[in-house]
Amino acid sequence: MAARSISQAVIKRLPRYMRFLSEIQAEGIDRISSKELSERMHVTASQIRQDLNQFGGFGQQGYGYNVSKLIVEIGKILGLDKPHNLIVVGAGNLGRALAGYSNFESRGLYIRALFDAAPENTVKDVRGLPVYGMDALPGYLATHNIDIAVLTIPKDNVRAVAYRLYELGIRGFWNFAHIDLALPEDAVAQNVHLSESLMQLTYYMKH
Amino acid sequence: MAARSISQAVIKRLPRYMRFLSEIQAEGIDRISSKELSERMHVTASQIRQDLNQFGGFGQQGYGYNVSKLIVEIGKILGLDKPHNLIVVGAGNLGRALAGYSNFESRGLYIRALFDAAPENTVKDVRGLPVYGMDALPGYLATHNIDIAVLTIPKDNVRAVAYRLYELGIRGFWNFAHIDLALPEDAVAQNVHLSESLMQLTYYMKH
């Protein structure tokens, strides 16, 4: 489908289109023009058309875009047309918070289990999900089709754990430790730096 | 200090400079050239010099940059030269996870209390922080110098709660609900959309 070299700016915007289109769909609207969408999203209509056309002509002249179709198409682009199975490594508050996001499932993203160095410390389970010790990882990954690991463990352990998971076949890493995780070519890491977001807030409060 | 209209791209990078410089400082290094820093951060030396010079000449020809000084200067730009007091509204897993980030304090960001619609459900407290009911907000904010609210409550309540907090004097909002929070001119919201980050990951896994 998508030609090589779609800019990162466009890819960042795609999930945002998804969110707004889902809201619009939930309102029972099934047709929208780039102009209407641009007003809701506070971007230019030109940008919307330009972005979507990187992937193909999803609209229709004189009509606009079909909301349901667009959701499906953007979903395909984002790799959401097939389900993903995830594990959370690190069952602290953050790991449990992410495991509890039930709305991931509406996008085909299923969190299947949590792993923790001290699973016995986990007082309450999250949505009935199992919590295992780290030594259970090889066995679990050998028998379950997991493709993404959510890393919510302390910074110092991340590289080692990620490498171990890579060896066990995981190729997608959603990393919340305060480190830029670098991995072999065939793996992908998305590093989330929450504190950097907070510092942007303090910047804008000052200026 | 900073002239108007520093680009958003630069502001996003500033906290990242902070993180790397702190690491470098922790290694006992107190002097670094833009070239060395660029190799660590995987950006161009040109960009580093260009970015820093938007705010003033922090370096010295033939020498480079003093790490400690640079940390202080970027801290000033980011508004971290004065402490910020925060409350977390929504004491679920995510709220408790953020309240537990002890390393915010090294940047002068102090989480002082949590608030929740059902505070009695909070089994374990976080680092000894108090958890209050929502009706305690006016009294608490009248007697404590809080300037940032961390919103970790369900999407449907966010706008109403944010407006209430705004009326009680809060001007900084770090919002984790799946919504773009819009506020009056004199307030600032930083919206964190975790699921959008996950969808970027699935995109890159597919392509």
Add this chain to the structure above:
DNA sequence: TAGATTGTTAATCGATTAACAATC
């Protein structure tokens, strides 16, 4: 058909990189 709105090219704007004179 006339009106609306896309797809797409061209123009503009902004951000990044390169280059080098200034200077420590």
Add this chain to the structure above:
DNA sequence: TAGATTGTTAATCGATTAACAATC
């Protein structure tokens, strides 16, 4: 002083916006 590296201007690159012909 000579060497190193910044600060800063100029060149390049890329992303956004404007405009309009194509077409539903």
